[in-house]
Amino acid sequence: MASPITASIGTGSGMDIGAIVKVLVDADTAAKSSQIKRQTANNTAMISGVASLKSALSTYQAALKGLNNKDAPSFLAFAATSGNEKAVAATANNTAVPGSYQVEVVKLATSSRVASKVFSGADAPISQGTLEITQNGKVYSVEVGANATLQSVRDSINSTLGKDGITANIIDDGKGARLVFGSTTTGKGSDISVGGIPELVISNTTPMAGTAAGRVGELAIDAEVKIDGMTVTSKSNKLDKTVSGLTLELKAEGEKSTVTVGLNTEGLKKDVQTFVDAYNNLVKTVNSLTSTSKDEDGNTVLGPLTGDPTTRSLLASLRSELAVAQTGGGLTSLSQLGINTAKDGTLEFNDTKFKAALNDKKLGSEVQALFTKDDGVIARMNKAIDPFLQSGGSLDKRNDALNRSQRYLESQQQALNFRIDSLTTSLTKKYIAMDVAVGKLKSQAAGITSLFDAMNAQAKK
Template identity: 25%
Template sequence: MVTRITGLNSGLDVDSLVKKLMDAEKQPLNKLNQQKQTLEWKRDAYREMNTQITDMYSTTFNNMLMSTNWNKKTVTSSDSSVSAVAVSAEQNISTSMSVQQLATPTTYKSSGAINFTSGQSQTLKFNVTNPGDTKPTEVNVTIAATDTIDDVISKLNSSGLGMTALREKISNGTDYADTIAFTSNKTGEGFTLAAGDDATKSFLKDQLGFAVDDTTNELTANAEGKNAKFTFNGLEMTKTSNNFTINGIKYTLNSVTDSNKTVTIHSTTDTDGIFNNIKDFVDKYNTLIKNVNAKVTESKYRDYTPLTDDQREAMTDKQVEQWEAKAKSGLLRSDSTLQNGLAEMRIDLYSTVTIDGKKYQLADFGIETSDNYADQGKLVIKDEAKLKQKITENPSLVAKLFNADSPDTAKTKNPEEQGIARRLKDTLNKMQTQISKQAGTESSVSTSFAIGKSLNEVETNITNMKTKLDDIETRYYKKFSALDTALEKLNSQSSYLTSMLGSSTS
């Protein structure tokens, strides 16, 4: 700010006078700043709504539309030799199993002396065939001239060979000798590790001490990998791994079963788990409509506008907080986007869902609307026992009530064949899109949404108004300066006349 020295001759407090004059001139600027603040508050209120809608949207998608959340099973095994968990089973199972042989990995052990010496860089080339594969995979391992034997072991482990290498004192039957061993990471028959060229073959034999077949270039295994062998419901089967999935149940073979012993695996519907998913959905929905209803019915206090800087300075922090709470209130009152969204959500929930030609609604599963009008459409699980019974008896039907998708191939799907959660997801997505058009997101460019464009316009008007006010303030100071100059001349003339009159009388 430029320092102005005025009022020396007039004795006027020019700064104070100009400030009072400018206070009146600043009223349009104050209104623009208040308009800007109101737009920012409204933008933030919209975005807060979108955050809550996103939370409900995530619940709808993650909990209610994913089939794994409806296929929850509790699986039990009669013996620790076999364990099982449900991953995608739709039906409950009762399985009998016995394990004759566990799947094991292929192992290799150096039988000759380890004569590794540093000083030569080279690229080792391998051909690796995993159990069940028909074609080998080429893997290259680059050895530097400065690498030690431990460096080579480390590089083999991180190379993608599909095996674990180690160097330890290992028994050779009579003694514990310095040995290098390879173990395939995958179990089962058919794992082979072969040298890809003569240099690699020589390195494996002469420097690491492995036996290599001269015809196939394959390392000679210390122990060949084996497949798991077991009986499944009376059917003899084999697998390359001790972990496998049959009909949505993942089985793990832990040990061979005793002779003539059978392990029984049962699965039952995880009624409580599915019930809790539905309850969480109901709770999130109730929270959302409560908050949206609160915004569209919030009281509007028209006498409480955003505070100017001068008003804020004259108040305590508590007074400012209380004032702004009322000034922010009602910004989204009767907002059409939110009100229309609420109406569509209610239709989504209360309309029937057609499943296999029969119509169902939430009330058929023990979920109804609150009898209390003040709850404004809140959902209530009125009959938990009924809902749990439906889940236990027919979890697939309960799932379809929420996540069924219309089989129509047309772009517009039949809403009657859409599950409740799927319809709600579409409505929430539409609400988010409409709100984003109004208020954008944190990462949005201001010109991409309506309030942002309005803010740009207001900020331009504020900049122009500040320039105009600076010019007005400068003119006021110039006028007072001119007044002061005129008074200076007048005082000078007065002093001259007084001195002349004094001289004539003497």
């Protein structure tokens, strides 16, 4: 920044040198200063606008990801309810058939649990070697190094085999510390046996007794369930292939429940509305960033990204994907579900048309595919967004260009500040020199005047 000009009254001329210099400096630099300030303000606003746009896009993409979650599927055409959630939980997918099923849980599938012999404590030494854990005919190996302890072996098992569902822990049953093995795998034949290191050998055929190693409880068994009177066995308590389009999660033995499958109208509507809301929130943000309005004085006020080509390109890409018609099936476009584009670019969701598509045209089972299949709406939206949002994409490049402009404007301001300082110093020196000269002339004039006054006084005498 330029140093402030200190006002000073010339002793010789009586002029306000500081004020005069400031006026002259301002006249020379004001136009350039105004230009830099205006461009800096516009550039700063655009940087902020790009950041807001990127944030809105990220929020929209996160919403799409939530709707396309494979572990918690959205757009399900059918909903399953269990009359007794303590006995069984039920979910339906798009291949389900409306109806009801009588479910009785006879037995739950169990997993294997075996324990080592008793040790003095978690710090008990364990021999070096390869620990072999066998389950379902597959052998899992864990290397045990020198100076190992019961605790370090436990940690090695969990870090190595945790991904396979096999874990271990140390439990003191009052007789001493045991290394207890467990598994998330259930069903008959999934029992664990351990070998390879002498003091950790465990047979699943022998029940644990006294201080010896052995099986904890009974051998693993399959689940047994009756569905409409028919007996079904399963290695897992989650049955996802027994009844077409229906997943049953068994929870308690000796319990019964009626599972009902029906059209998921409200669930579908909620998911579609979530998509519409997410898209509209993005469009509203873009509209606010590119808007044109009038202030109180009637002057035109532009948004930070008004006329920005990157933003226009983004909107065009997204809108074009909404209009794509998919092939195959009876449901090929969003408009069939009552989703249409309004004048401001947002989406309108017609509830009446949506319900007609589900109830009259029976399109419910096709909604999920429309949105989530490989070439569905969500995949196409993500494909349109990626060039803008990805690292090094359009928005990053736009932001880099704006930051370069900002640095250039800062350098221009620094150069202008230097000119202001230099011009102020130069003009001040010149006016001070002029003031000194004027002071000298005034002093000489005063001396001459005094001389003549003295001569006149002498003549009168």
